[in-house]
Amino acid sequence: MFKKRLKSFSHAINGLVILIKVEPNARIHLLAAIVVILLAYILKISINEWALIVISIGFVFCAELVNTSIENLSDLVTKEYNPFIKKVKDLGAAAVLVAAFTAIIIA
Template structure:
């Protein structure tokens, strides 16, 4: 709970919740605007959703697709935030910061690879049916 100007905890309000959503959507907009890798994730997201609709996948299969997409976007957002914070804290080159950035980027790679595997395992059987295999 955030304290007010006097240090007292503020209570729950719908207005502050809506503001929080606004900040979150703003952050996603900034992510899409500034990060080239987010464009790749966006293209993969749109393609995966379109193919999933075209194949008529089941609701239970949609759960996997949505989870995979959400995890990749979350990882990319965290990676971008970590990189931005690192650039503020250490504008010049620092080997320790390079390691932090590389590890964060590696986390995105792990999620993206897992999402691709989920896509193959989830959508693959539908493609096999189309190919009559």
């Protein structure tokens, strides 16, 4: 049972590594997160402010992971232009945009 959970965890870590390797925007989000965390540490923000920062960073990365998954699955279906797939990809990208703007407002 423990081995199964450990393997599941390793798949999740692999997904994060893939995200950072293949998505330039994810690297930008990671850099922004590091800067925000460093500034928060320097400014000695409150525990509630830390909670908001951590939730915001997690929200952005979750949206980026879902968007990247949508893009990869869509590309598997077809690489040719398809208006429905374009709509799906645009919706996924919009989720990342909303998450990022929300994080900026909170920060």
